[in-house]
Amino acid sequence: MGLSNFIPRRHCRRQEASENKDMANRPAILAVDQGTTSSRAIVFDTAGGIAAAAAQEFPQLYPQAGWVEQRPDDIYRSTVAVCREALARAEKAGAEVLSMGITNQRETTLVWDRQTGQPVYNAIVWQDRRTAEHCAQLRAQGHEADITARTGLLLDPYFSATKLAWILDHVEGARRQAEMGRLAFGTVDSYLLWRLSNGRIHATDATNAARTLLFNIHTQQWDEELLTLFQVPPKMLPEVRDCAAEFGRTEPTHFGRALPVQGVAGDQHAAMVGQGCFSPGMVKSTYGTGCFALLNTGARPVASRNRLLTTLAYRLGGEPTYALEGSIFIAGAAIKWLRDSLGLLRNAAESEEYARRLESNKGVYLVPAFSGLGAPHWDPHARGALSGITHDTGPAEIARAALEAVCYQTHDLMVAMASDAGEPPQRLRVDGGMAANAWLLQRLADLVDLTVERPHVIETTALGAAYLAGLQAGIWPSLEDIRHHWRPAALYQPSISVSERERCLLGWAQALRQVLTAGHNDPSRSQDTRH
Numbered sequence: 001m002g003l004s005n006f007i008p009r010r011h012c013r014r015q016e017a018s019e020n021k022d023m024a025n026r027p028a029i030l031a032v033d034q035g036t037t038s039s040r041a042i043v044f045d046t047a048g049g050i051a052a053a054a055a056q057e058f059p060q061l062y063p064q065a066g067w068v069e070q071r072p073d074d075i076y077r078s079t080v081a082v083c084r085e086a087l088a089r090a091e092k093a094g095a096e097v098l099s100m101g102i103t104n105q106r107e108t109t110l111v112w113d114r115q116t117g118q119p120v121y122n123a124i125v126w127q128d129r130r131t132a133e134h135c136a137q138l139r140a141q142g143h144e145a146d147i148t149a150r151t152g153l154l155l156d157p158y159f160s161a162t163k164l165a166w167i168l169d170h171v172e173g174a175r176r177q178a179e180m181g182r183l184a185f186g187t188v189d190s191y192l193l194w195r196l197s198n199g200r201i202h203a204t205d206a207t208n209a210a211r212t213l214l215f216n217i218h219t220q221q222w223d224e225e226l227l228t229l230f231q232v233p234p235k236m237l238p239e240v241r242d243c244a245a246e247f248g249r250t251e252p253t254h255f256g257r258a259l260p261v262q263g264v265a266g267d268q269h270a271a272m273v274g275q276g277c278f279s280p281g282m283v284k285s286t287y288g289t290g291c292f293a294l295l296n297t298g299a300r301p302v303a304s305r306n307r308l309l310t311t312l313a314y315r316l317g318g319e320p321t322y323a324l325e326g327s328i329f330i331a332g333a334a335i336k337w338l339r340d341s342l343g344l345l346r347n348a349a350e351s352e353e354y355a356r357r358l359e360s361n362k363g364v365y366l367v368p369a370f371s372g373l374g375a376p377h378w379d380p381h382a383r384g385a386l387s388g389i390t391h392d393t394g395p396a397e398i399a400r401a402a403l404e405a406v407c408y409q410t411h412d413l414m415v416a417m418a419s420d421a422g423e424p425p426q427r428l429r430v431d432g433g434m435a436a437n438a439w440l441l442q443r444l445a446d447l448v449d450l451t452v453e454r455p456h457v458i459e460t461t462a463l464g465a466a467y468l469a470g471l472q473a474g475i476w477p478s479l480e481d482i483r484h485h486w487r488p489a490a491l492y493q494p495s496i497s498v499s500e501r502e503r504c505l506l507g508w509a510q511a512l513r514q515v516l517t518a519g520h521n522d523p524s525r526s527q528d529t530r531h
């Protein structure tokens with residue numbers, strides 16, 4: 001039976017890996033991938049093969065322009081439901097699940113009451129822009145350089161600190177309660193750990209902590225100066241552990257038995273592990289709701305001159321491995337928008353059929369700045385644009401433009417990375433929901449001008465979480481051992497002429513320029529969103 005037999009069709013990714021029928025008494029690991037649009041649970045065998053999987057979408061809330069929220073209970077319930085489903089299937093096939101790993105959408109911010117467990121506000125999602133003005137104020141006061149030096153990040157509403165400050169400032173009584181130690185803050189991993197342990201564990205891992213704007217990536221500790229600057233009471237913070245560590249056991253009420261949680265990492269960091277990007281110079285790019293490209297830079301943090309982020313690839317045995325990251329906010333979300341809001345697509349895969357029908361892009365470009373623009377522009381006010389349209393423009397041209405936008409943005413990230421690292425990446429390992437689209441991957445190789453590698457298992461985020469838990473559980477002895485599990489399923493080589501690539505990139509640069517200019521000149525863009 002293939003993966004498609006137990007993940008609803010709309011969630012299914014084309015996987016070469018198939019369910020292992022002969023799992024009798026074979027050790028296995030449960031990985032939770034709590035993503036932006038769906039929660040997934042996958043049980044992996046000790047060869048990194050998929051034994052069972054389940055997925056559930058959950059609602060996104062858009063209460064105002066630029067605001068994105070999720071109900072904490074939806075995050076928790078969908079996670080528990082998919083875990084139960086995947087566990088039941090794997091165990092029916094004879095797997096013995098020994099350990100659990102958690103990976104998650106990053107930066108999304110939750111605050112809850114330690115006594116009642118009740119969140120005081122919805123989860124504010126990483127895409128949310130409501131704190132753009134707070135960031136602008138801090139920048140105007142000259143804080144950005146110091147914040148970047150400590151955290152490797154930029155002053156942008158993307159990260160957790162200003163979202164957390166917003167909750168403390170806008171929920172009645174929250175700041176006072178937080179100062180009294182009654183409220184807890186966490187990213188999604190931390191919230192799930194809390195719920196799954198019935199309030200016993202308040203912890204996170206270093207990769208998630210490194211996305212908050214409150215964590216010093218050099219000292220590997222919460223930064224007191226930043227806590228003061230963002231007015232965050234230290235009592236709210238989770239304890240920070242390595243990515244492979246003892247995070248405690250789940251309460252038996254959730255899965256019928258206690259499972260040790262032994263691996264935690266933000267999804268893009270888990271994907272680095274799942275892709276085996278363990279040597280400096282290796283790059284992976286994950287195409288889900290957004291696109292996140294990370295370059296392993298080894299034991300030393302590299303400061304970017306091109307507005308990339310300096311972050312952790314992972315932290316093991318107390319030793320951080322660093323990465324440069326380019327974050328694009330809208331990738332698959334543009335395809336979801338064509339499907340759900342415009343009704344131009346019946347499903348995401350149809351974008352590939354449309355794109356294949358066209359000989360060229362016909363000069364149509366989509367700049368999907370739906371949540372501002374991330375790296376390397378970092379313009380929270382930019383608004384999206386569709387340009388070059390004529391009477392002839394239809395769903396095919398628009399779908400192709402949405403897919404090509406992902407390629408152009410990846411190109412811009414690779415240029416920035418090459419400049420920071422001193423040499424261009426030679427190969428790009430890809431994964432995430434959009435990596436099922438073979439047309440997109442060929443176009444990516446063409447427009448970015450490098451070899452694109454799609455691995456055998458494209459659920460590399462979950463696989464990375466499983467590897468981290470398995471390292472701690474002693475199932476895999478080392479990263480070196482894990483590295484050998486990685487196998488390519490498909491390679492894509494650049495195949496267009498230099499002149500065609502240059503023509504396309506020029507068209508993109510022009511479309512992008514209009515968006516950036518419009519963003520900076522628009523007098524109606526939101527003013528102070530802190531009430």
Ligand SMILES: Nc1ncnc2c1ncn2[C@@H]1O[C@H](COP(=O)(O)OP(=O)(O)O)[C@@H](O)[C@H]1O
Nearest residue numbers: 035036037288289332333335336348349433437
């Ligand atoms: N065949 C496809 N072609 C293009 N986009 C796709 C395809 N399949 C899925 N997607 C897009 O990928 C995204 C889902 O990927 P996923 O990795 O599950 O995201 P996330 O972890 O952010 O929830 C959706 O936005 C969807 O539109």
Ligand SMILES: O=P(O)(O)OC[C@H](O)CO
Nearest residue numbers: 035036105106288289290
């Ligand atoms: O849910 P994804 O896969 O789009 O990932 C979201 C990122 O972690 C946001 O930083």
